[in-house]
Amino acid sequence: MIDSVNNTCAADISATMESMKADGNQFAVATVVRTVSVTAAKPGAKAIIKADGEIVDGWIGGGCARNAVIKAAVKSIGDGEPRLVSLQPEELLEQQGLTSGEEQNGVLAATNMCPSRGSMDIFIEPILSDPELLIFGASPVAIMLATLARSFAFRLSCASTVSTPWDQAQLAVQSYDELATVHQHRYIVVATQGSGDAIALQKALTLQARQVSFVGSPRKTQHLKEKLIQLGLPETQVNSIKGPAGINIGAVTPQEIALSILAEIITLRRTQSATRATAGK
Numbered sequence: 001m002i003d004s005v006n007n008t009c010a011a012d013i014s015a016t017m018e019s020m021k022a023d024g025n026q027f028a029v030a031t032v033v034r035t036v037s038v039t040a041a042k043p044g045a046k047a048i049i050k051a052d053g054e055i056v057d058g059w060i061g062g063g064c065a066r067n068a069v070i071k072a073a074v075k076s077i078g079d080g081e082p083r084l085v086s087l088q089p090e091e092l093l094e095q096q097g098l099t100s101g102e103e104q105n106g107v108l109a110a111t112n113m114c115p116s117r118g119s120m121d122i123f124i125e126p127i128l129s130d131p132e133l134l135i136f137g138a139s140p141v142a143i144m145l146a147t148l149a150r151s152f153a154f155r156l157s158c159a160s161t162v163s164t165p166w167d168q169a170q171l172a173v174q175s176y177d178e179l180a181t182v183h184q185h186r187y188i189v190v191a192t193q194g195s196g197d198a199i200a201l202q203k204a205l206t207l208q209a210r211q212v213s214f215v216g217s218p219r220k221t222q223h224l225k226e227k228l229i230q231l232g233l234p235e236t237q238v239n240s241i242k243g244p245a246g247i248n249i250g251a252v253t254p255q256e257i258a259l260s261i262l263a264e265i266i267t268l269r270r271t272q273s274a275t276r277a278t279a280g281k
Contacts, residue, residue, distance in 0.1 A: 012057060012058075013029075013046050013047075013048060013057050013058045016048055016056060016057040017029070017048060017127065020048070020056075020127075021127065021129060023180075023182060023183070023184070024129045024132060024155075024182070024183035024184040024185050024186065025050070025051075025129065025184050026051055026077050026126070026127065026128050026129055026184060026185065027048055027049060027050050027051065027056075027077065027126075027127050028048075028049045028073035028074075028076050028077050028124050028125060028126045028127065029046060029047070029048055029049075029124075029125045029127060030046065030047045030048075030049060030058075030060050030069050030072075030073060030085075030122050030123070030124050030125075031044070031045070031046050031060075031122065031123045031125070032044065032045040032046075032060055032061070032120055032121070032122050033084075033121050033122065033123050034119075034120070034121040035118060035119065035120050035121075036118060036119040036120075037118040037119060039061065039065075039118035039119070039120050040061040040062050040065075041059065041060050041061035041065065041120065045058070045059060045060050045061070046058045046059075046060065047059055047060040047069070049069070049070060049073040049074075049077075051074065051077045051078075052074075053070045053071075053073070053074050055070070060122060061120065065085075065087055065112070065120055065122065068085050068087055068108070068110035069085055069122050069124070071108075072085045072108050072122075072124045073124050073126075076124045076125070076126040077126050077128070080126055080128055081126070082123065082124055082125050082126060083103075083107070083108055083123075083124040084107045084108070084121060084122070084123055084124070085107075085108045085110055085120075085121070085122040085123075085124060086107055086108065086109055086110065086119070086120075086121050087110045087111075087112045087119060087120040087121070087122065088109070088110075088111070088112055088119045089111070089112050089118075089119070090111045090113075092119065093109055093111060128185075129155075129184060129185050130153050130154060130155050130185075131153070131154055131155070131185040131186065131187060131210075131265075131269055132154065132155040132156075132157055132183050132185065132186040132187070133145075133146075133149050133154040133155070133156055133157070133186075133187050133189070133265065134157045134158075134159065134179070134186055134187070134188045134189070134204075134207070134209070135156075135157070135158050135159070135188075135189050135191060136159050136160065136188070136189070136190040136191060136192055136200040136203070136204060137160055137190065137191040137192035137193060137195065137196075137200065137215075138160040138162045138163075138164070138165040138166060138173075138195070139191050139192065139193040139195070139215070139254075140254040141191045141193065141215050141254045141257050141258055141261075142158070142160075142165075142189075142191035142192075142193075142215075143165055143166070143169050143171075143254075144254045144255050144257075144258035145189060145191060145258040145261055145262065146158055146166075146169065146171055147169065147258075148258050148259065148262050149262060152262070152266070156171070157174060157179070158171055158172065158173045158174065159173065159174050159175070159176055159178075159179055159200075159203075160173050161175075161176075161195075161196060162195070176199075176200075176203045179203070179207060180207075181206065181207055181208065182208050183207070183208055183209070184208070185210065186207070186208060186209045186210060187209060187210055187211050187213075187265045187268070187269075188204045188207065188209045188211070188212045188213070189213050189214075189215065189245055189261055189265075190204055190212065190213070190214045190215065190245075191215040191245075192215075193215060193216070197214075197216070197220075197224055198224055198227055198228065198231075201214065201224060201228060201241065202228065202231070202233070205228075205233060205237055205238070205241075210268065211242055211265070211268060212240065212241050212242065213241070213242040213243060213244075213245035213246070213261065213264070214241055214242070214243035214244070214245055215243075215244065215245045215246075215257065215261070216243060216244060216245075217244060218243065218244060220243075221241070221243030221244060222243075224243075225238050225239065225241060225243075245257075245260075245261045245264070246260030246261040246263070246264050247260050247263050247264045247267070248260070249263075
């Protein structure tokens, strides 16, 4: 009976994990790996914790363990490093020369103040979603950018009103209406290059993204921003568009322009300096 319950819980957690991954959420899985003496949770107990500290599924014990685990999970999501939380009575920590909150070699010491006085080791595994690169348009730059991005850890999405160039490149293309509104780790590049620029930018600004960039000259980018503001889009939202897209490497050809854009996105991703641009905010 107990095994049946545990298996059911594991299946439910697995379903939640898959759903959160599909939505681009970043989270951590906390797993009880060892217990000593009396503890509420037993080895194998799991919980899913979001970046804001909310436990969305599963269970790893009461308040004695929860606060320390949540703190460790938030840190792990932030830096991408797994951790082991060692929850022990204060006297046991003192015997080892440890204090609560001290972290050594990936092990976070925490005090168990509960009357049970048990000990638990909880492993924290961060689950960081692959970033999504969403490309609008079917221009040579769009096709080349998608081709280059295939070699990197991006979930590639392409949106266009024209499918033929994408078919030739053997890449699936989505209509604007098919695009998911929410993705926690998305970068958008509008590379329509004269074919529905304003419409594509309008759509891009309704989607959650860490950056929306536009392939075009500074003058054209500014002209389109002014047009979008005239259409009623919030000025702060419009001004968040990065244009021209890419870093300045003197790029001329579609290959060079695509390379400069990908380099910029990788820089933002690795330095975590990108800001989250959400529709309506």
